[in-house]
Amino acid sequence: MSDKTVLIETSARHLHLSDADLATLFGEGYTLTVKKELSQPGQFACAEKVQVVGPKGALNMSILGPTRKATQIEVSATDARTLGVTPPVRESGDIAGSAPCKLVGPKGEIDLKEGVIIAKRHIHMTTADAEAFGVKDKDIVCVDFKGPRGVCFHETVVRVSDSYALAMHIDTDEANAAGISGNVEGVLLK
Amino acid sequence: MSDKTVLIETSARHLHLSDADLATLFGEGYTLTVKKELSQPGQFACAEKVQVVGPKGALNMSILGPTRKATQIEVSATDARTLGVTPPVRESGDIAGSAPCKLVGPKGEIDLKEGVIIAKRHIHMTTADAEAFGVKDKDIVCVDFKGPRGVCFHETVVRVSDSYALAMHIDTDEANAAGISGNVEGVLLK
Numbered sequence: 527m528s529d530k531t532v533l534i535e536t537s538a539r540h541l542h543l544s545d546a547d548l549a550t551l552f553g554e555g556y557t558l559t560v561k562k563e564l565s566q567p568g569q570f571a572c573a574e575k576v577q578v579v580g581p582k583g584a585l586n587m588s589i590l591g592p593t594r595k596a597t598q599i600e601v602s603a604t605d606a607r608t609l610g611v612t613p614p615v616r617e618s619g620d621i622a623g624s625a626p627c628k629l630v631g632p633k634g635e636i637d638l639k640e641g642v643i644i645a646k647r648h649i650h651m652t653t654a655d656a657e658a659f660g661v662k663d664k665d666i667v668c669v670d671f672k673g674p675r676g677v678c679f680h681e682t683v684v685r686v687s688d689s690y691a692l693a694m695h696i697d698t699d700e701a702n703a704a705g706i707s708g709n710v711e712g713v714l715l716k
Numbered sequence: 717m718s719d720k721t722v723l724i725e726t727s728a729r730h731l732h733l734s735d736a737d738l739a740t741l742f743g744e745g746y747t748l749t750v751k752k753e754l755s756q757p758g759q760f761a762c763a764e765k766v767q768v769v770g771p772k773g774a775l776n777m778s779i780l781g782p783t784r785k786a787t788q789i790e791v792s793a794t795d796a797r798t799l800g801v802t803p804p805v806r807e808s809g810d811i812a813g814s815a816p817c818k819l820v821g822p823k824g825e826i827d828l829k830e831g832v833i834i835a836k837r838h839i840h841m842t843t844a845d846a847e848a849f850g851v852k853d854k855d856i857v858c859v860d861f862k863g864p865r866g867v868c869f870h871e872t873v874v875r876v877s878d879s880y881a882l883a884m885h886i887d888t889d890e891a892n893a894a895g896i897s898g899n900v901e902g903v904l905l906k
Binding site: 646674705 | 792793794805836837858862863864865866867868869870871887888889890892893894895
């Protein structure tokens with residue numbers, strides 16, 4: 527890999543649950559089942575699924591664990607159209623005023639007033655990675671991907687934490703548009 | 717508009733029919749009904765729809781007229797997944813060995829051995845436009861789109877004919893990935 531190379535991973539639609547919402551949907555004291563470890567340390571895909579319901583349709587989505595402070599549903603623009611919601615493009619965790627939906631689990635339902643977002647494309651990296659790339663937390667960079675449907679992704683936000691591992695995350699619309707299947711490599715351009 | 721500005725239009729899934737296939741699906745002597753004129757001179761969206769059936773699902777698609785030499789179905793990668801087909805990324809008209817599907821119309825059905833493609837992103841332009849841009853037919857260029865989800869589209873093929881009007885065509889995955897809704901402008905970069 528060159529100095530500027532970044533792994534690009536595609537995130538399919540998924541949701542993160544708060545402890546309280548997990549209890550409502552799956553029952554008091556329920557614990558999530560790890561199905562697969564993800565590239566970000568400590569993060570995992572769960573065996574459990576939740577039905578996310580919008581005005582026009584419903585989609586079953588995987589839960590990513592562990593639980594978080596607030597419940598958040600990450601969809602592509604295509605998924606949003608299926609559901610009939612109009613979520614904003616946001617960074618993870620920034621859900622104030624985002625789109626509403628209903629969650630249906632085996633033990634209960636929740637009407638969420640907000641929580642649905644389209645994740646803004648981003649790169650997770652450690653402090654050491656950021657130094658090597660010459661960037662800092664919150665910087666907006668471009669990541670160039672070559673291929674028969676190659677694109678350069680502008681507006682990619684850098685997120686720095688020593689709890690991260692180096693990886694860019696895009697959604698399924700972005701992967702389809704760029705002809706990306708599986709994990710590929712891009713080049714960070716400032 | 718700057719010298720290098722190009723209108724970007726989004727093409728949703730659609731199909732073109734040959735005279736023979738139109739007759740099979742809609743009946744002998746049937747004539748397509750113009751619903752809306754398109755940006756390309758003489759091209760129009762039709763009132764008629766055809767059901768396109770794949771191994772995993774079916775989608776109703778609009779016909780674009782007039783009829784052509786060969787029937788061709790243009791889908792996004794997302795649509796292809798819904799149908800359960802794996803079409804190649806191709807220029808319009810290049811359908812040899814492309815994906816199969818079944819077409820269902822009000823008067824008949826057709827099992828197509830090939831015809832389903834994902835359209836390669838492209839720019840239609842006249843000879844005069846090509847001269848002004850300093851490009852020629854079949855050139856591969858980049859088109860830069862600015863916005864909150866901006867991207868630079870590499871691998872954009874230039875198609876020159878005096879029967880065209882200046883416009884870039886992308887599919888719905890590409891529009892969603894770039895946060896494009898309605899017609900927008902991009903800048904041609906060589």
